[in-house]
Amino acid sequence: MRHIISILIENESGALSRVAGLFSARGYNIESLTVAPTEDETLSRMTLVTWGDENIIEQITKQLNKLIDVVKLIDLAEAVHIERELMMIKIKTTDETREEIKRMSDIFRGKIIDVAANSYVVEITGPSDKLDAFISAIDEASIIEVVRSGPTGISRGENGLRL
Amino acid sequence: MELNGAQILVQSLKDEGVEFLFGYPGGAVLHLYDALFHQQDIKHILVRHEQGATHAADGYARATGKPGVVLVTSGPGATNAVTGIATAHLDSIPLVVISGQVPTPVIGSDAFQEVDMVGITRPCVKHNFLVKDVTKLAETVKKAFHVATTGRPGPVVIDIPKDITDPSIKVPYKYPRKVSMRSYNPVVKGHRKQIKKAVDLLLSAKKPMIYSGGGVILGEAHKQLIEFTRLLGYPITNTLMGLGSYPATDKQFVGMLGMHGTYEANMSMHESDVIIAIGARFDDRVTGKLDEFCPYAKIIHIDVDPASIAKNVMVDVPIVGEVKPVLETMIEMINQDERRPDKKALAKWWEQITKWQALDSLAYDRNSDLIKPQYVIEQLYEVTKGNAFVTSDVGQHQMYAAQFYHFDKPRRWINSGGLGTMGFGLPAAIGVKLAHPKSDVACVTGEASIQMCIQELSTALQYKTPVKIVNLNNRYMGMVRQWQEFTYESRYSHSYMDTIPDFVQLAEAYGHVGMRIEKPEDVRSAFEEAFAMKDRTVFMDFMTDRTENVYPMIEAGKAHHEMRLRVPPGTPVDRELA
Numbered sequence: 001m002r003h004i005i006s007i008l009i010e011n012e013s014g015a016l017s018r019v020a021g022l023f024s025a026r027g028y029n030i031e032s033l034t035v036a037p038t039e040d041e042t043l044s045r046m047t048l049v050t051w052g053d054e055n056i057i058e059q060i061t062k063q064l065n066k067l068i069d070v071v072k073l074i075d076l077a078e079a080v081h082i083e084r085e086l087m088m089i090k091i092k093t094t095d096e097t098r099e100e101i102k103r104m105s106d107i108f109r110g111k112i113i114d115v116a117a118n119s120y121v122v123e124i125t126g127p128s129d130k131l132d133a134f135i136s137a138i139d140e141a142s143i144i145e146v147v148r149s150g151p152t153g154i155s156r157g158e159n160g161l162r163l
Numbered sequence: 164m165e166l167n168g169a170q171i172l173v174q175s176l177k178d179e180g181v182e183f184l185f186g187y188p189g190g191a192v193l194h195l196y197d198a199l200f201h202q203q204d205i206k207h208i209l210v211r212h213e214q215g216a217t218h219a220a221d222g223y224a225r226a227t228g229k230p231g232v233v234l235v236t237s238g239p240g241a242t243n244a245v246t247g248i249a250t251a252h253l254d255s256i257p258l259v260v261i262s263g264q265v266p267t268p269v270i271g272s273d274a275f276q277e278v279d280m281v282g283i284t285r286p287c288v289k290h291n292f293l294v295k296d297v298t299k300l301a302e303t304v305k306k307a308f309h310v311a312t313t314g315r316p317g318p319v320v321i322d323i324p325k326d327i328t329d330p331s332i333k334v335p336y337k338y339p340r341k342v343s344m345r346s347y348n349p350v351v352k353g354h355r356k357q358i359k360k361a362v363d364l365l366l367s368a369k370k371p372m373i374y375s376g377g378g379v380i381l382g383e384a385h386k387q388l389i390e391f392t393r394l395l396g397y398p399i400t401n402t403l404m405g406l407g408s409y410p411a412t413d414k415q416f417v418g419m420l421g422m423h424g425t426y427e428a429n430m431s432m433h434e435s436d437v438i439i440a441i442g443a444r445f446d447d448r449v450t451g452k453l454d455e456f457c458p459y460a461k462i463i464h465i466d467v468d469p470a471s472i473a474k475n476v477m478v479d480v481p482i483v484g485e486v487k488p489v490l491e492t493m494i495e496m497i498n499q500d501e502r503r504p505d506k507k508a509l510a511k512w513w514e515q516i517t518k519w520q521a522l523d524s525l526a527y528d529r530n531s532d533l534i535k536p537q538y539v540i541e542q543l544y545e546v547t548k549g550n551a552f553v554t555s556d557v558g559q560h561q562m563y564a565a566q567f568y569h570f571d572k573p574r575r576w577i578n579s580g581g582l583g584t585m586g587f588g589l590p591a592a593i594g595v596k597l598a599h600p601k602s603d604v605a606c607v608t609g610e611a612s613i614q615m616c617i618q619e620l621s622t623a624l625q626y627k628t629p630v631k632i633v634n635l636n637n638r639y640m641g642m643v644r645q646w647q648e649f650t651y652e653s654r655y656s657h658s659y660m661d662t663i664p665d666f667v668q669l670a671e672a673y674g675h676v677g678m679r680i681e682k683p684e685d686v687r688s689a690f691e692e693a694f695a696m697k698d699r700t701v702f703m704d705f706m707t708d709r710t711e712n713v714y715p716m717i718e719a720g721k722a723h724h725e726m727r728l729r730v731p732p733g734t735p736v737d738r739e740l741a
Contacts, residue, residue, distance in 0.1 A: 017282070059473075
């Protein structure tokens, strides 16, 4: 089963490699990993998407907690939560396709953020499967480049992952 | 008080109460060595190879419970220390390893003797630090000792670039009395509800087993373990790392379990209905085939590290906490409970165990004309009256020592259990002898293992650490040969060395006493002579039976009840032979 683990980690050099190293050393799956500082500059927030059976996920969370730099973590998949991912996609355009791509982008509530003679860059935000859907709705041959942030997430309601 | 970085490090170690610093100088740590020159409080032990430094510090830590401290230079000095760090990591031994690093401005430029020590050691330390600011040095040292010694102990590396120890830069010094880390708060006491559940299970057991490991020794809980075990009257087995946590000569002790454990210990585990694992981690050498591990048992597991629980084996009652307070609570609850262990069931259980014991799975040929390695260990045990500190290397000799030296006290059995590091024994013995100069220290080794850190014979002379080296010389890498005999149709691929040095001459060249023992009848007198030489390191080269194997054995992929015995059960036992 897919799990999305949110981690508060000391904003120290090497902290990211401790997490990444743990996954490779112990043979855990890792689908995506995003990290950025928080409003507290001593802390980074990491969102990690992984999959495995219940026992593996339990081991992953325990091993992560064991890292000295990890302050706190939650498995977002355990409760209702919101996930968002950002994608920027560069698409070849011709006089014939320009209109269609604009229309498709509107349907997905995307924004065209760069216009060049023969290309658009479309920005779309949403759950990962929405981004997947947009990619499959576009003619594959016209895609020049795709860049995705990987999912980040937050729990619903007033409880939050904080110190 | 204003000090430079080098002085801060030395003063911090003093404030931490460090007695010995095991190290080897080099370019990146010369400022530190200069600061060491000006003081007498910390005794520096100059090893001959950095691996020896980490093993010696490790031996010191295992024998005392205090953290071992190491100082090595950057690059090769640091990488040489890595095997010792990994050894300590797998056995949860507290070490603080200080490595020099190239100056901050040239980090990342492939400078002379530069390696990314923090990167290299990341998977084999409890934590590591790169010091980037001299004003943070004292605090970092405090944190390192705190992390290394609390919770589940382990090695911590502090990597210090040379400019941080620059003698010309002085900053105010104050060693912090306490340190708190928001991200590190190990659990101490177990959850009372869970402990109660465990007590309920224990008191309802018909075929109980106590399985204790190195965590009892690390957690200084042997007294509580003895009280707990005697209170219940249940059989107890120890892991390789747990030997000495419960007196081996006690009647409730059924021997070590696992790959080379006794038949009775493994059969009892297999048939048991309630197992309590205390400070043990269900290592693969203990469990054998996981699918068939303890099929009838409910399992209670006490461990200070939550990640150890339900890692290899699912448990019914997990208890996260230090072994000592958890056992104390458990004893208190049992004492207050009206229920008592089921006497009838227990008598029946012991009757069964006695039958397994009667098989005498450790028996060997006592009438051989050749020296049997088991006999050597038995004589070592008798001559030292079971009071020696025994270090070992890795292989057959390690298993013979574990099986035949009956450890009644904790911290006496010092071996590389988790990583299985050949070369550990001799430097570890030096560390132990420094900690306990008045005690007998023996290093049980083999002719292959001893050559991996043989250079430390020189250290032993310099610091007058008279250890007794018990070399079980069978002219083979014995354990490798045994596996090749059992599973590769005796194709002894590269497990034989025909250019073994003359260890007697070698020992003498290093300034020690060398002895070669070739006949069984000379074994005892050799030990008596060697241990009478209180101030000399003695290298005893025992020429043992080349074909002897370690029995019994759970072969790879087999379960506890499928042990390979020297004499299979059901065979009429000829006592003369056995």
